[in-house]
Amino acid sequence: MAKEFGIARARNRRIINAVFVGACGIATFIALAALVMILWSLVIQGIGGIDAKIFTMTQPAPGSEGGLSNAITGSLIMCGLGMFIALVVGILAGTWLSEYGGKTRYGQVVRFMNDVLLSAPSILIGLFVYGILVAPFHGFSALAGAVALGILAVPVVTRTTEDILNLQPNTLREAGMALGATRAFVTRKIVWRSAAAGLVTAGLLGFARISGETAPLLFTSLGNQFFSVNLTQPMASLPTTIFQFALSAYDDWRRLAWVGALLIATAVLTINIIGRVLSRESHR
Amino acid sequence: MTATTLPAARASGFAQKAPGATSEIIFRWACASAATLLLATLSGVVISLAIGGWPAFHTFGFQFLTSTTWDPVGEVYGAAGPIAGTLITAFLALLMALPLAMGASIFLVEFAPARLSRPIAMAIELLAGIPSIVYGMWGLFVFAPWFAEHVQMPLMMAATPGSWLETLVQGVPNGANIFTASMILAIMILPYMAAVFRELLLTVPAQVREAGYGLGCTPFEVMKSVTVPYVGQGMIGVIMLGLGRALGETMAVTFIIGNAHNFPKSMFDSGSTIASTIASEFAEASSPEHTAALIALGFVLFVITFIVLAIARILLARSKR
Secondary structure, X not given: OHHHHHHHHHXXXXXXXXXXXXXXXXXXXXXXXXXXXXXXXXXXXXHHHOOHHHHHOOOOOOOOOOOOHHHHHHXXXXXXXXXXXXXXHXXXXXXXXXXXXXXXXXXXXXXXXXXXXXXXXXXXXXXXXXXXXHOOOOOOOHHXXXXXXXXXXXXXXXXXXXXXXXXXXXXXXXXXXXXXXXXXXXXXXHHHHHOHHHHHHHHHHHHHHHHOOOHHHHOOOOOOOOOOOOOOOOOOOHHHHHHHHHOOOOHHHHHHHHHHHHHHHHHHHHXXXXXXXXXXXXXX | OHHHHOOHHXXXXXXXXXXXXXXXXXXXXXXXXXXXXXXXXXXXXXXHHHHHHHHHHHHXXXXXXXXXXXXXXXXXXXXXHXXXXXXXXXXXXXXXXXXXXXXXXXXXXXXXXXXXXXXXXXXXXXXXXXXHHHXXXXXXXXXXXXXXXXXXXXXXXXXXXXXXXXXXXXXXXXXXXXXXXXXXXXXXXXXXXXXXXXXXXXOOOHHHHHHHHHOOOOHHXXXXXXXXXXXXXXXXXXXXXXXXXXXXXXXXXXXXXXXXXXOOOOOOOOEOOHHHXXXXXXXXXXXHHHHHHHHHHHHHHHHHHHHHHHHHHHHHHHHHO
């Protein structure tokens, strides 16, 4: 009797386990299916619209021919400037956390705030930049957009830089110090240099993070129908153009929005993959 | 021999720079001020939102949080609708994403063959990198029409008039509503939560697991009684982190929630969130009062997400130690 009970119980446990493993497998499948479906729709809807005009012509009036060159240029300019800000501040801040004050109380506060900033809603960063750069100067501008993007990328760069520098062996630093070099000299010429691939990764991940950002640009750089490289004027960007076109009533605008979305997604995924491959190599 | 391989100039340059106390001070100062700049930015965000939103808080007081009237023409602003929309969509999204994220990460860490595990984990992480606006477009043009036709319509047809189901599923059958917005949000936070959860599971020492198996436990029992409790605190951290994401997500929600200021009455009712309201109205805000009300909304969002994220980070940091 007792033995039968034991067998039945063992079977039940096996069944429960099998159901559990199956459910986990299905969950993984659903996650992957979502990725595949989204990419699939992007390719189906967007690939047909890609031609030379996309890169050479500016955005059209509804019903006429055009491309996304002003939006692409604007995105590149603002993301580039934003990354410049983010790299300078992020690498220095990450270095401070790793090499100097990371273990102090203040260091812990900074790290915590950086983590909060890392996942803070990007639209709030947009409101902040609106408050300090747009409202006081009475005008939307590419510069404000770049600053907003920069602020969004800084925590990514800081975090990655700190992680990468922490991975550098201490013997490297000791060797430099033993030769009589200062801490700053060792950090710049030895630690940074040996972490170079990792620092590039930090930049790439930051770039991937901001290149698709839309919300903070809506009220900093606003958008621009025309080709403009003036940093003090509103500037077009791919995300804001997609937003405007996707919600419009015109079929040809919507088609351009899909093309834009495909371009951005491709760029972001490529940068992410390159970043990951590089960082795996630098971790070795 | 050594003297010829080591360039003399470089060697002497090294020696000259080494005692450079000035450059040391400058570099140290630059690093420290960059770190301080981070702190200043976050404080700046709080202060600027508080100042910018002050007129709205001052005029409407506590009513700003409890009133459902949002009327830019009459200059009356109450944020209860967007606040409710934000909380409802975020919690619904979490409810849908959590079991999937847990299942997927457990599968990848425990059951998947090593050769599959890495590429799948990377693919799921890539999903986290896709811009929000792409999710929004996909949600609005691909998912919403499908959902309206195959789920929403049949449900509305099936519901008997006057039943609780009818109240729950009433709405315009166009697929743009609170529920579909939550589903899109769930897809967006799923990879993020799965990635953090997977990292946590990887920190569980092999011996702890082996002890469970040694007692004759099935993998499910080891999971339930050993591994998951081991990372317990961190799990709550993962949940809060996902919640933080869902609360502040903007573009995808703006596309698919329907953007109506009412307090949502059913699952398939259109609604709005704090972030979607700011995104769709800010650039066109007609009056200073309207702008102030929107910034005040932003302040509310900041307070909510800051609390959630702070709890998440503290729990995660503790459990990784």
